[in-house]
Amino acid sequence: MNPAVQRPPAELRYADELAALAASDRDPRPPGWRLSMPAVRRFLLGDGDAPAKIVCAPSLIERAMVGLASSRALLLIGEPGTAKSLLSELLAAAICGQSTLTVQGSAATTEDQIRYGWNYALLLNEGPSARALVPSPLMRAMREGRIARFEEITRCPPEVQDALLSLLSERLLAVPELGETVFAAPGFNLIATANTRDRGVNEMSAALKRRFSFETVFPIADLDQELALVQAEVSRLLAQDGVPRAPAADLLEVLVTTFRELRNGVDGQGQAGERLSSVVSTAEAVAVAHAVTLRGHYLRGDAGQAADIVELLAGAAAKDNADDLKKIRRYIEQRAAKRPGEAWKAFHAARHLLPP
Numbered sequence: 420m421n422p423a424v425q426r427p428p429a430e431l432r433y434a435d436e437l438a439a440l441a442a443s444d445r446d447p448r449p450p451g452w453r454l455s456m457p458a459v460r461r462f463l464l465g466d467g468d469a470p471a472k473i474v475c476a477p478s479l480i481e482r483a484m485v486g487l488a489s490s491r492a493l494l495l496i497g498e499p500g501t502a503k504s505l506l507s508e509l510l511a512a513a514i515c516g517q518s519t520l521t522v523q524g525s526a527a528t529t530e531d532q533i534r535y536g537w538n539y540a541l542l543l544n545e546g547p548s549a550r551a552l553v554p555s556p557l558m559r560a561m562r563e564g565r566i567a568r569f570e571e572i573t574r575c576p577p578e579v580q581d582a583l584l585s586l587l588s589e590r591l592l593a594v595p596e597l598g599e600t601v602f603a604a605p606g607f608n609l610i611a612t613a614n615t616r617d618r619g620v621n622e623m624s625a626a627l628k629r630r631f632s633f634e635t636v637f638p639i640a641d642l643d644q645e646l647a648l649v650q651a652e653v654s655r656l657l658a659q660d661g662v663p664r665a666p667a668a669d670l671l672e673v674l675v676t677t678f679r680e681l682r683n684g685v686d687g688q689g690q691a692g693e694r695l696s697s698v699v700s701t702a703e704a705v706a707v708a709h710a711v712t713l714r715g716h717y718l719r720g721d722a723g724q725a726a727d728i729v730e731l732l733a734g735a736a737a738k739d740n741a742d743d744l745k746k747i748r749r750y751i752e753q754r755a756a757k758r759p760g761e762a763w764k765a766f767h768a769a770r771h772l773l774p775p
């Protein structure tokens with residue numbers, strides 16, 4: 420693995436583990452798959468020494484795998500930061516050994532990015548030729564029998580999304596300029612993700628919807644599981660940075676609890692509170708916990724303090740929403756004050772650090 424890469428894709432991060440799983444895998448594999456379904460599940464959810472890479476219901480993984488082995492594509496929908504992209508990356512890496520055949524959906528996505536484009540210098544010089552053709556990630560996935568990924572599909576204009584129709588139903592892509600047709604090899608399929616806060620899936624054409632199985636990805640329901648995940652992710656990030664520190668356990672609990680309660684609008688005892696309108700997902704909790712430790716390490720030589728959480732909360736959770744900032748202030752003033760323990764006390768005491 421190249422240490423000069425900020426974030427290697429899953430197939431490189433876990434290359435050894437994937438190779439070991441493939442070597443000991445005796446179960447039947449769907450056509451074109453590198454691993455059997457039980458091995459893919461083990462890779463994602465861990466067992467024995469290998470920790471889980473994702474927290475979700477095993478039945479979600481099973482339905483997703485069966486869907487991908489059938490003739491339907493998979494659409495993962497959910498709130499921001501619920502690990503839809505991570506799940507699609509891990510599934511692609513485990514099933515076909517490559518997670519980078521990805522189209523990033525946006526308002527500027529064009530049909531070329533879904534089908535194919537041209538190298539215009541070659542095209543002008545020698546006319547349409549196989550050499551001048553620039554395949555899209557999807558075309559490459561079809562040729563090689565791999566899983567393609569389509570991130571934030573609902574951010575593309577619906578008419579561009581519909582370029583997927585024949586590709587997904589007939590499993591072929593015609594290149595009239597060359598008089599050729601690319602047929603999908605066994606193993607080809609598509610995993611798309613969509614964010615419920617963006618333009619809705621209801622704008623997708625009915626024809627396209629029919630070619631997907633929909634799966635909703637939910638935020639982590641259990642506090643202990645979320646805490647363990649944030650701890651593991653932060654340790655991994657700090658190890659990557661070469662920072663020999665870990666956030667204190669009670670500090671992490673303050674952080675994860677605060678994020679959960681601001682997200683859900685209820686505390687552990689079921690007491691109703693206020694809910695932020697900005698995104699306070701597990702992903703944000705990981706980012707803030709990481710930043711808190713970096714702050715402590717690089718600015719003071721400690722592992723981060725409660726005051727750092729307060730300082731970072733506004734930028735991470737309230738963004739530019741003044742209403743959310745007020746809610747955070749009330750949360751710290753009213754709820755944090757009542758909690759036992761030094762970390763909560765320090766968190767409450769640092770409330771003046773919130774921007775006015």
Ligand SMILES: Nc1ncnc2c1ncn2[C@@H]1O[C@H](COP(=O)(O)OP(=O)(O)OP(=O)(O)O)[C@@H](O)[C@H]1O
Nearest residue numbers: 473474499500501502503504505614652701702705
């Ligand atoms: N259930 C979970 N299991 C594992 N990691 C999680 C989970 N929920 C959140 N995370 C953390 O959140 C990070 C980001 O998630 P990811 O980018 O995949 O979210 P997303 O749902 O695609 O968000 P968006 O809708 O904004 O694209 C992950 O890398 C991981 O650290």
Ligand SMILES: [Mg+2]
Nearest residue numbers: 503504570612
């Ligand atoms: Mg995503």
